[in-house]
Amino acid sequence: MKTTIQTGLPVFSRSSVRLLLPVFVAFLSPVVFAAGPQPAPAEPKTHTLFMGADLSVEQNKETYRVQDVVGSSFVINVKGKEVRVPMDRGPVSLKIDPSLKLTESSASVTNLKAERSYTLANDPTANFVRGLNQSEALYADAKVAQNQATAGFTGVTDTKAAQAAVASDPFAPADAGAPTLAQTIANQNAQLNAQKIASGPGSNLLRNGSVQIEEGMFDAMDLAFEVSSEKPLDDPYVVIVVQYRALDARPGQAGNWIYARALKPISHEPLKVHVEQGGFPRGFELQGFQVHLYNQGEEIATNVAPKRMALTREEAFQYVVIDYVSHNKGASLPATPVMGKLPGDLRTRLTADQLSKPYFVKVSKDGMPVGTYIDKACSKEATDAYVQSVVREIRFKPALENGKAVDGVARLQFSELRI
Secondary structure (H helix, E strand, C coil): CCCCCCCCCCCCCHHHHHHHHHHHHHHHHHHHCCCCCCCCCCCCEEEEEEEEEEEEEEECCEEEECCEEECCEEEEEECCEEEEEECCCCCCCEEEEEEEEEECCEEEEEEEEEEEECCCCCCHHHHHHHHHHHHHHHHHHHHHHHHHHHHHHHCCCCHHHHHHHHHHCCCCCCCCCCCCHHHHHHHHHHHHHHHHHHHCCCHHHHHHCCCCCCCCCCCEEEEEEEEECCCCECCEEEEEEEEEECCCCCCCCCEEEEEEEECCCECCCCEEEEEEEECCCCCCEEEEEEEEEEECCEEEEECCCCCCEEEEHHHHHHHHHHHHHHCCCCCCECCEEEEECCCCCHHHHCCHHHHHCCEEEEECCCCCEEEEECCCCCCCECCCHHHHHHHHCEEEECEEECCEEECEEEEECHHHCCC
8 A cells, every 4th residue: 555645635615614614723722822921932834724726627427637737738537548628629617616725835926917908809909000000091092092083184184185085085975074984983982982981990080080999898818927936846837717707697697717827847936927818708897816826736825825824734734634534424544644744865864675664653543653663563663763753753644433533553664655
């Protein structure tokens, strides 16, 4: 059995959040928030509890949890095979589950700005410029036609010249003072162009020096922010959830727009992210938005995450135990490692045998290590002081007996722990 030290939490429903969070705060209150002087320095806040989002994609009437994002495609696992679901090739059936999550990593989101905008085809300023350019072109065409017509009328000034023109032009009228066929066509073209100018885009500007711009019919979102993290995030992606309401929507009816994109690795240097996306119903109302950051498939807390609470390592552990017991009512399970504070020199300090062989740890009903042994019966205690010091920094999910936390034994193998 492979054992993994985890920092994330299982899905937590919205209804459970309302029940568990006050209980957890009340549980901490007499211990952490008690009035009076504290004899020891305050423990640093190393973890963050926050409201995250779990996304699922529906494929062939089955729902699959989103595992990753590549480019702008969601990645799901279907029968052991990785499947990419593009987000830009038509509608995708998605499910969003709000869930309380606990993370040790935390990122900073700054200069966050989200506002409605226009696509190029719907931008009133761009339409005005296009209309103005078209009007100017039509006006220029009309002037050319008018000049041609005028030249046709004034090009014949005396009777003899007119007679000569008639003799050489079979289409010329008998009356030399009347317009020729070419002049008539030029006049008609000039009139048609004048009508186009009067009714075409930008005509308001030509008539009275002003233009009517259709403002407020937004059909796009423009969102920008900068993100950084003291702990490097090597495989991050962002998911943006926008809540909006269409102009013709029924009361209480709203929609969700979901955008996902893989990001470059994130470090302490701010990474700029800019998203422009159309496809919203014209004139939509923006009701809210959320930015969710993930790394290697696990959501990372940010300073803009909703319902966030900073916790010490021990407070975080207490939350994990409460969450674990509440999700396993009536179950009987062995103790397992859940949180580890492992030294960076673990693999150099231990021999290959020590890394691969299993140890057995007595765990109290509170999830604390009591003793480390080299046999399953816990009769032979481990004598290596370094091994004992490492195990003391590990926290465990307690053993359960019919849903109740009891003393138990956890199997521990260092080579299987995620450091």
